[in-house]
Amino acid sequence: MAYEVTATRRRPQRFEDLVGQEFVAETFRNTIASGKIAHAYLFSGPRGCGKTSTARILAKALNCQKGPTASPCGECEACKEITAGSSLDVIEIDGASNTSVNDVRQIKDEVLFPPNSCRYKIYIIDEVHMLSTSAFNALLKTIEEPPPYVVFIFATTELQKVPATIKSRCQQFNFRLVPVEKVKEQLALAAQESGIKADDEALYWIARESGGSMRDSYTLFDQVAAFSGGEITYEKIRDKLGLVGVDRLNELFGLCVKGDSTNALLKLDEYMQNGVSIEQLISNCTDYLRSVLLIKNGVKKEALLGQSAERFSAEVLDAWNSVQIERALGLFMQLYRDIRYSLSPRYEFELAVSRLCWLSEYVSPADVKKAVDAVKPLLDESVRASASVAASAVASEAGVSSSQAGTSSQAGTSSQAGAKSGGAYVPQFAALQEDSGGQSHPFPDGGAEPPDTNSAENIGADAASSWEDSEQPPAPDEGEWQGGFDWQPSPEGQVSTSSEAAPEQAAPLGQTEQTEQAESDLPQTEVPVSSVDTGDIQKVRATMISDFSVNEPLIAGLLEKTFDWKLGGDTLVLCTENTFEIMQLEQNAAKFASYLEKVYGRRIDFKPVHIERKPEVTLADLPVQVQLLRDTFKGSVIGIN
Numbered sequence: 042m043a044y045e046v047t048a049t050r051r052r053p054q055r056f057e058d059l060v061g062q063e064f065v066a067e068t069f070r071n072t073i074a075s076g077k078i079a080h081a082y083l084f085s086g087p088r089g090c091g092k093t094s095t096a097r098i099l100a101k102a103l104n105c106q107k108g109p110t111a112s113p114c115g116e117c118e119a120c121k122e123i124t125a126g127s128s129l130d131v132i133e134i135d136g137a138s139n140t141s142v143n144d145v146r147q148i149k150d151e152v153l154f155p156p157n158s159c160r161y162k163i164y165i166i167d168e169v170h171m172l173s174t175s176a177f178n179a180l181l182k183t184i185e186e187p188p189p190y191v192v193f194i195f196a197t198t199e200l201q202k203v204p205a206t207i208k209s210r211c212q213q214f215n216f217r218l219v220p221v222e223k224v225k226e227q228l229a230l231a232a233q234e235s236g237i238k239a240d241d242e243a244l245y246w247i248a249r250e251s252g253g254s255m256r257d258s259y260t261l262f263d264q265v266a267a268f269s270g271g272e273i274t275y276e277k278i279r280d281k282l283g284l285v286g287v288d289r290l291n292e293l294f295g296l297c298v299k300g301d302s303t304n305a306l307l308k309l310d311e312y313m314q315n316g317v318s319i320e321q322l323i324s325n326c327t328d329y330l331r332s333v334l335l336i337k338n339g340v341k342k343e344a345l346l347g348q349s350a351e352r353f354s355a356e357v358l359d360a361w362n363s364v365q366i367e368r369a370l371g372l373f374m375q376l377y378r379d380i381r382y383s384l385s386p387r388y389e390f391e392l393a394v395s396r397l398c399w400l401s402e403y404v405s406p407a408d409v410k411k412a413v414d415a416v417k418p419l420l421d422e423s424v425r426a427s428a429s430v431a432a433s434a435v436a437s438e439a440g441v442s443s444s445q446a447g448t449s450s451q452a453g454t455s456s457q458a459g460a461k462s463g464g465a466y467v468p469q470f471a472a473l474q475e476d477s478g479g480q481s482h483p484f485p486d487g488g489a490e491p492p493d494t495n496s497a498e499n500i501g502a503d504a505a506s507s508w509e510d511s512e513q514p515p516a517p518d519e520g521e522w523q524g525g526f527d528w529q530p531s532p533e534g535q536v537s538t539s540s541e542a543a544p545e546q547a548a549p550l551g552q553t554e555q556t557e558q559a560e561s562d563l564p565q566t567e568v569p570v571s572s573v574d575t576g577d578i579q580k581v582r583a584t585m586i587s588d589f590s591v592n593e594p595l596i597a598g599l600l601e602k603t604f605d606w607k608l609g610g611d612t613l614v615l616c617t618e619n620t621f622e623i624m625q626l627e628q629n630a631a632k633f634a635s636y637l638e639k640v641y642g643r644r645i646d647f648k649p650v651h652i653e654r655k656p657e658v659t660l661a662d663l664p665v666q667v668q669l670l671r672d673t674f675k676g677s678v679i680g681i682n
Contacts (some may be wrong), residue, residue, distance in 0.1 A: 047231050048259035052096045054115055054124065056102075060227055061219035062091050062511075063511060068214070069095075070111040073102055078109070078161075079212045081184045081193040083169075085200040086216025089256030092196040093133075095216075096165045097123060099194065100131045104159035119159050130159035136168040142175040149183050152191045169195040170202035177204050179330050185210050218253025221245070221344045227255065232273065237266055239273035241349045246275060249347050274349070283317050285325040291354040294329065297397040298360035305394050319386040319567050323377050329353075330370040337363050364405045369397055414672040419666050528554055570639045578606045578613075585636060596632065599625055603649070613637065617654040623649045 056066035072078065082099075084092040093466040101113040101123045113120050122128035134144075134152075148164065166172075172180075184193050184207070195211065197203055225241070225248040232239040247265060251258035265273055269283050279286040289312065296305040312322060317582050332346045333353055341350040359368070376393050380386035570588060582600070590597035603626075605616040617623060625632075626649040637645035663671075 046259070047235075047263050048089075048256045051227070051231060053091065053098065055112060056095075056098055056103075057112075059091050059095060059098075060223050061253075062095065062216055064242055065091075065095060065214050065216065068580075069099060069102070073109050076109070078103065078192065080187050081211040083200075083203070083208060083211035083213045084194065084196045084216060085203075085213065086198070087218055087254060088198055089251075089254030090216045090218060091255065092216055093165070093167060096163075096194040096196060097131075100128075100161075100165070101160045101165045103163065103192065104128075104130065104213070106293065109160070112181050128159065129166065130156040130161070131163045133165045133167065136166050138169040140171055140173050140176060142173065142179050145172070145176045145179040145183075149179070152183060152188055155188075155190055160190070163194065164191070166198070167193045167196045168198070170199045174204075177207055181206055181210070206299070216402045219255055220253070221248045224248035224251060224255065224258050224343070228258060231259065231262060232266075235266065235658065237271055237273060238276065241343075242275040243278055245271045245343065245347050246278060248344075268497045281313075283321060285312055285317055285322055287329065287348060287352045290325060290329045291352075291357065293326075293334075293394075294357045294397070295354055297394065298357055298401060300398050300401065302395050302398040303399055308392055309391065319380060319390055320377070323373060323380070325391065326372065327373045327377065330366060330373060333357060333361075334363065334366045334370060337361075337366055360401060364401050364407070365403055368403060368405075369400055372396060377682070390396075409674075416666070416669055416673065419669060451659075488536070552675065570636060578608050581608075581640065582606050582615075585633075585640075588636070593632075596629055599629070605652070611643065611645055612648055614648045614650055616650050618651070618653060623651055 056070055059066045082096075084095060086092055098113070101115070101120045102111060103109050104119045104123065105113040106117040106119055107114050115121075115124070119128065122133050126133065134148075152162065152164075154162075187193065193211075195203075195207070200208075200215075217572075225244045228237065228244045228247060232244070243265070247258055247261050247536075250261060265278055269277050275286065278284065293305060293308050293312075296308060309322075328347070329577055332348075335341075335345060336350050336353060337358060343349060346353075376389055380389050383389045534672075582603075586597050586600045589600065599622055602619070602622060603615040603617045605614075607614045617626070626647070630647045633647040634645060637647070
């Protein structure tokens with residue numbers, strides 16, 4: 042007897058034998074039982090899922106001598122002829138070979154004659170989408186109103202190529218891919234019938250490789266059985282077909298999770314030296330990572346993994362989290378798309394393996410957000426504490442009551458607290474603000490509400506009284522030499538003054554007019570002026586920054602970055618480390634001079650100076666918040682301002 046391949050030998054002969062197409066089988070059983078036979082059917086679906094087999098079963102069910110019946114006997118003459126493909130009344134046509142309109146005209150002529158010996162004349166046209174447009178048009182009238190003894194069955198794998206006029210004249214049945222579990226069961230039965238031993242892992246691999254097609258699975262089964270010697274195992278499949286099994290992939294990815302790029306690349310070279318193709322190795326690695334991701338998410342179904350979950354490395358599962366495994370899987374899927382246009386596919390693969398070796402250090406954006414959210418309460422607490430201490434200190438020095446200081450500390454922002462304390466500027470971030478319940482902030486510009494007692498009318502009197510109490514002499518009359526000072530930077534970067542007086546340089550001709558014109562061109566922004574002890578220049582600095590932060594936060598920020606304020610006569614010298622900031626300060630010198638004139642009652646020139654200051658960084662004395670940020674984001678501190 043001639044050898045018969047498994048796909049032909051195990052072709053379904055009854056509706057009950059259809060695997061994975063229960064909906065189609067049940068529909069036809071009910072249709073035949075009720076006698077409601079349509080004149081045209083359209084079967085669509087992927088290859089090897091049972092379209093042609095279903096058409097033959099339907100032909101036998103309609104022409105069986107005991108029927109029409111949903112369960113053809115398979116023993117009568119009509120059933121045997123249809124099974125053998127020799128029936129004169131069941132005509133199978135290959136649509137790919139008979140595409141012309143002349144072939145369709147021949148069918149139109151044949152349908153005029155009744156069946157020879159069967160009940161129905163059935164035309165099975167496979168790959169019907171290959172017919173030409175003229176052939177489809179010639180077939181329209183025939184399939185719309187055929188003789189009562191004619192049934193058309195069309196089968197196609199590309200439903201979108203079938204004209205809508207054909208679809209509307211047919212009952213459509215969509216065939217689906219067969220689940221892996223059912224394919225594996227059929228393979229086990231085929232192996233049992235053939236007297237072949239096969240382990241479950243090998244059968245699962247064949248079922249997964251077939252992609253849900255029963256015909257492909259039987260074809261691959263015959264190929265594997267040919268070299269297995271009566272016993273099919275996964276190890277034989279791996280060695281003969283050039284696969285990289287789970288054990289070898291455990292070794293490769295185990296080196297990657299350890300960060301051992303040297304041995305990982307050497308292991309990759311070993312696999313390639315054994316004859317494994319780049320495409321096959323990438324496919325195996327992708328399947329491995331997919332299975333690891335499923336296990337990591339609690340999915341251990343053997344039909345999805347292709348083998349037992351215990352065979353995958355516990356070291357890999359513990360070292361990488363789900364986000365990192367997803368990134369690795371995406372890396373290999375992109376790698377498969379890139380190798381077809383690459384200079385060298387091997388180079389691309391080695392680069393991917395090298396990237397996997399540092400995958401453990403990858404931090405996802407979600408983790409960064411969690412770290413920021415964890416640091417936020419500490420930052421908020423630190424800012425509130427600094428604001429409260431600074432407000433209390435300024436209030437006590439300026440003579441403000443404790444109740445007013447408490448109100449100021451609650452209403453002020455972190456930038457005001459830093460300004461009043463004379464310390465480092467603390468920026469205010471919108472992401473760290475607490476929800477105000479939909480209400481707008483009373484001071485959206487970040488400044489503090491000016492005290493009611495600090496009106497513009499009281500500025501002159503307060504400044505005059507403060508000047509009388511200080512040790513400095515009153516301002517001389519205009520035209521007199523007011524004295525000067527000579528400053529030199531100290532070794533620590535501080536600006537020191539000497540008591541030697543220097544005559545004031547005369548301003549160039551027209552400079553006064555130019556300055557007044559520049560002041561008039563500036564936007565007139567009302568800056569509140571607070572009363573302050575003018576004898577202490579640091580108090581003047583803190584109050585000035587606080588007042589400017591109400592309506593001019595950018596200017597207040599510039600003043601925050603200055604240091605070593607020295608007042609000599611009618612000139613105020615202050616230092617900064619950035620030459621760009623000097624330019625910004627000089628552009629706003631008119632505003633500063635106007636403010637100082639209201640405070641001191643006389644004109645004070647504003648002179649910024651560039652000084653380099655490099656404070657020593659002591660990592661042991663870092664604040665707790667800075668240490669937490671450094672450790673969370675794995676960074677390093679390079680300086681402290």
